Amino acid sequence: MPPIATSIFDLFKIGPGPSSSHTIGPMRAGNNFIRLLQNLPPAELASARRLRVLLYGSLSDTGRGHGTDRAVLAGLLGHEPGNCSAQTLDSLDIDRGTQHTVAVRERSLTITPSDIIFTTERRGGRRDRAPHFPYSNTLVIQLMDRTKVLFEREYYSVGGGFIEWKGSTPERRGRPRFPYSNTLQLQEQLRRHRVTLHALMLANEQAITGVPPAQIQKQLDAILDAMIAAVERGMVTEGYLPGPIHLHRKGPLLFQRAQKMAHSPDRFLVDLCAYALAAAEENAAGHPVVTAPTCGSAGVIPAVLYLLHRNNKLPRAVLRDALLAAAVVGFIIKHGASLSGAEVGCQGEIGAASAMAAAFIADAHSQPFMILENAAETALEHHLGMTCDPVKGYVQIPCIERNAMGAVKAYTAYLIACAGIPEWHVVGLDKAVKAMALTGRDMPSQYKETSRGGLARCC
Ligand code: SF4
Structure with a gap:
């Protein structure tokens, strides 16, 4: 490969x-x-x-x-x-x-x-x-x-x-400074060159695109800002989403209710769901979001980002680095399987986003690469086989709530990975990605963003 x-x-x-x-x-x-x-x-x-x-x-x-x-x-x-x-x-x-x-x-x-x-x-x-x-x-x-x-x-x-x-050839780009095509090869590069994941990602980005590191950091900041803006707009925008479903936005309501749960241990979960719903509802409204990795899954990473930014007050530099950790997981899934609901079902959108978000959380908490990889794999594994069945062709049901569930699973996967013993982990990220590709290949076409199967057929 x-x-x-x-x-x-x-x-x-x-x-x-x-x-x-x-x-x-x-x-x-x-x-x-x-x-x-x-x-x-x-x-x-x-x-x-x-x-x-x-x-x-x-x-x-x-x-x-x-x-x-x-x-x-x-x-x-x-x-x-x-x-x-x-x-x-x-x-x-x-x-x-x-x-x-x-x-x-x-x-x-x-x-x-x-x-x-x-x-x-x-x-x-x-x-x-x-x-x-x-x-x-x-x-x-x-x-x-x-x-x-x-x-x-x-x-x-x-x-x-x-x-x-038809007939296009891949854009000519530079060769990555630390080449890898899967997690095992990435780990080998990190070990052999004694380089951090963040340094490796920045060096590769520069080698591939020719963009200098200061500019890359600026672009990462723009991505963080756009994600935060989508959550914040969604938390204050009430009313119905466009289209025939007449779906009412839920993000602002959850956010308001979360404010009244000051000492409840459930508070952070309600916050996390509110952030995910807010950004996903902005996407459904056709407003600007960040593909993370797609529009349909544009609420998962922003939700965990906003939780760590607003609730946990993590510094911007930490969040910028965590975005690099999320990106590497997205690369590995895109390379080994797909990020497209039309190709592999929703496992390629919410599943991939959840795995990336799990890596984001682990990295933001300064966990070693092994924990980050375990967290990403666990999140992905529990989305395998998830179909794409948007009701009436609108990215609303089940998509919006799936973003909240993807964010919650990402946080759960991070907690499981941290609490476990890394050496006991049996299924690596590469195997989960391979399983995702095979599952997507075997999935009937009506479950791949056609609105002809699943919930779309029943509603
Ligand atoms: S159900 Fe389909 S359209 Fe909705 S988020 Fe999942 S992959 Fe995207």
């Missing part, structure tokens, strides 16, 4: 909810397509009039509930996830008849929301005639004259907001 060459900021990205694979990925694809058109030969653009988008797989099955149409339209209009505010997205008119104009050099191309086609809808809900693509979340963006396709690109939203396209 090649060494891990993922950047920390590929994993932790600031962008609009509610689903990284359904909003951030498609928005990036739309933006990439428009940049591509800027470089087309004039002859290819001469007869172009309009744009069309075909959504396949889970991008289509979840329908408008995941906001994919709005996200890809925003990308085509030139917006990028990192700088597109919730207000901009909310103000985008996606009524079927509204015509938007995209300027590409001297041409004005039109697109209406009805040009963004959910192919399952077009086939009356049947998926049988969908073309075979290498990834389940595929979108094809086309440049058209009135009726004919002049040029197109086939994009794959491969989870966590990452995109690839």
Whole structure:
């Protein structure tokens, strides 16, 4: 297996909810397509009039509930996830008849929301005639004259907001200074070079991206700030979430109730759940969150971060380092399995987030790598097989409460790892990641972000 060459900021990205694979990925694809058109030969653009988008797989099955149409339209209009505010997205008119104009050099191309086609809808809900693509979340963006396709690109939203396209080759990046592709190799690097996990992560990030350490620290601070902001906004924003479920926000209520539990031993658990619900509800509202590692799981790490920041008053430098520990677990899971609900079910989103959060807590408490690894493995192990079944295609039920459960399991896993004897731990993180990949492979497709199985089928 090649060494891990993922950047920390590929994993932790600031962008609009509610689903990284359904909003951030498609928005990036739309933006990439428009940049591509800027470089087309004039002859290819001469007869172009309009744009069309075909959504396949889970991008289509979840329908408008995941906001994919709005996200890809925003990308085509030139917006990028990192700088597109919730207000901009909310103000985008996606009524079927509204015509938007995209300027590409001297041409004005039109697109209406009805040009963004959910192919399952077009086939009356049947998926049988969908073309075979290498990834389940595929979108094809086309440049058209009135009726004919002049040029197109086939994009794959491969989870966590990452995109690839047909024929794309991985971006050329530097080789990590301390290469590893799994936990065992990472441990060997730490041992052989007598380097701390934080130093190893920073050195690798610099070698891979060329970004100097001071800038990396600044970017880590921006990620921490965005996570904290999502929790704090969610704790004071009341009311209903968008969509047909009419789900009322719970984060503010739990937070208010927690204030009245001053001497109760349960207080910290209610706090932790309130923080997770608050950030997850902000995601469901389509507001900016941090993929950690995805939008659907964007409440788990912020919840433990906020607990350690607000309740335990841990210093910023400790939290910044803990983010590096969470990232290394995310890398290992992404490399050995997947972070995409559409590929492996919810174990790849909430399960991965919980494992990363467990490592975060262990690291913030200055535990050695062995405890950190045990905590991450324990959290992941108890999410294996968890399916993705968002009700009515909205990242609300079961997603929001799953964030609270993921945060609680992360804290429990940390406590078990600390209280145990590390040498007695039988299943290592690498084995849990392998089990996750195999379980995901064996999982029927209706449990992979299609809203056709589980709770989505019963509600
Ligand atoms: S069920 Fe899990 S994987 Fe599926 S959308 Fe919700 S949070 Fe994401």
